[in-house]
Amino acid sequence: MRRFLAVLAAVVAALIGTTQPAAACAGLIGPNGAVNLLRTSTFAGYHDGVEHYVTAFKFAGGSGQFGSLIPLPGIPSSVEKGGDWTLQRLIRETTPAKEAVFFRSVGAPLAADAQVILQVRIDALDITVLKGGGAEVGRWATDHGFRLPPAAPEVLDFYAARSPIFLAAVFDADAAKARGQRIGDGTPVHITIPTANPWVPLRILALGKNGEDRIDADVYLLTDQRPALLPYPFANGMRLDHSAPATVSLLTDLRSDKGMDWIPQSGWLTKVAIEASASQLTYDLAVDVKGASPSRVAAGLEAPASAPAPSKPNADTVALVGIALAALGAIVLLRRSQTVSA
Amino acid sequence: MILRTFVALALAALAAGACAPANAALPTNIGIRIHYSRFDQTKIEVPMGVPVTFTLVNDDPIEHEWLIGDEAFHARHRTGTEAVHGDRPNEVSLPPFATKTTTLTFDKPGALTFICHFPQHEAYGMVGVVMVTPG
Numbered sequence: 001m002r003r004f005l006a007v008l009a010a011v012v013a014a015l016i017g018t019t020q021p022a023a024a025c026a027g028l029i030g031p032n033g034a035v036n037l038l039r040t041s042t043f044a045g046y047h048d049g050v051e052h053y054v055t056a057f058k059f060a061g062g063s064g065q066f067g068s069l070i071p072l073p074g075i076p077s078s079v080e081k082g083g084d085w086t087l088q089r090l091i092r093e094t095t096p097a098k099e100a101v102f103f104r105s106v107g108a109p110l111a112a113d114a115q116v117i118l119q120v121r122i123d124a125l126d127i128t129v130l131k132g133g134g135a136e137v138g139r140w141a142t143d144h145g146f147r148l149p150p151a152a153p154e155v156l157d158f159y160a161a162r163s164p165i166f167l168a169a170v171f172d173a174d175a176a177k178a179r180g181q182r183i184g185d186g187t188p189v190h191i192t193i194p195t196a197n198p199w200v201p202l203r204i205l206a207l208g209k210n211g212e213d214r215i216d217a218d219v220y221l222l223t224d225q226r227p228a229l230l231p232y233p234f235a236n237g238m239r240l241d242h243s244a245p246a247t248v249s250l251l252t253d254l255r256s257d258k259g260m261d262w263i264p265q266s267g268w269l270t271k272v273a274i275e276a277s278a279s280q281l282t283y284d285l286a287v288d289v290k291g292a293s294p295s296r297v298a299a300g301l302e303a304p305a306s307a308p309a310p311s312k313p314n315a316d317t318v319a320l321v322g323i324a325l326a327a328l329g330a331i332v333l334l335r336r337s338q339t340v341s342a
Numbered sequence: 343m344i345l346r347t348f349v350a351l352a353l354a355a356l357a358a359g360a361c362a363p364a365n366a367a368l369p370t371n372i373g374i375r376i377h378y379s380r381f382d383q384t385k386i387e388v389p390m391g392v393p394v395t396f397t398l399v400n401d402d403p404i405e406h407e408w409l410i411g412d413e414a415f416h417a418r419h420r421t422g423t424e425a426v427h428g429d430r431p432n433e434v435s436l437p438p439f440a441t442k443t444t445t446l447t448f449d450k451p452g453a454l455t456f457i458c459h460f461p462q463h464e465a466y467g468m469v470g471v472v473m474v475t476p477g
Contacts, residue, residue, distance in 0.1 A: 120370070153403055
């Protein structure tokens, strides 16, 4: 309940603090350069060599266009509207509540151009998947009317050296209003990524923030078995909140949501909470779904040995659970609607 | 990209050698590179009373600007409303991967600062000082 109230308070504060449209799971830069951050909840599940990533972009009022640029571990095979309750169900699963205790007792088991790869519109959200280096993707964003935070060039290069795939998500607030979306309405997005490279970018959450700015995020991982995570042990604002076999009821509920029929019959649920200052987030989360040795490169602890190549589908390879935490991470973009100096 | 930067800065250095300033100890052609939203030079000494040419190289995929002046000048720009500069030699807009030159003659000794006033850029560290020294 305390967590729920914290989430609720963060959302309310964000809604009060800004009249701009917001990518709910991303940092947001307002016209005055101030950063407003909603607590993020994202889901990254891995099964049969495929990463399934679900996040939501929430409409927070206002007009104009805001968006996020998100590093991905590989080329998505599909980007589509996500289910309606997946994220909410995960939050309920790992949030202590009296009802949960009651139900448990009933018998539920514990448990340069950048290359445009794909473009899709989901409700008021325009999504473009790009392939390119940091400079190319940055230029694409600039050419399309966005202004990136000053740290973006270095961070784009950092991620492009690991995977040259990015997802640009633009939220059109005017279109949202025209569609009748109300403040707080979310647009869930489900990204499917065949990939063999486990990584969950966290460092990118600090982009556009001052060192002392707070970053709050929840990452839900669903894997076939208990994963190994890196950095480990957890520190610097990263905390393991939940690690247990996924309950049958959770899997059943998730499987019944739109586009979630891939959910396996059994799995391991991990929840990693990020409550850090921006200066603490100098790492990413690497995951080895077979419980072996996560990549130090993927965790951002070592530089890649050579130029990267996009991940290719490989069901035999040790999997990944990370995805670029799209909404979670996300390089924040802002349409150039305001001027900057006299 | 790196090669282009080096060529631009090398040309600036060659020009500096070819044009001996009144105060031979101080350069009149200066190259400043912007990479990862940082100026590669943040403390520069120039002679007073002679033209000084700055070659500004933006290596980033994002826009920057190079505005030089006193504190009152910067106070105005911090709250300003002009999106693009270009008409004044002490106000240079730098699109992504752009190289521009500007020539200034400083008529008073003392310190001036150069800053990028795009949102958050000054706080990120895009600040430098030009010390104008009598020749």
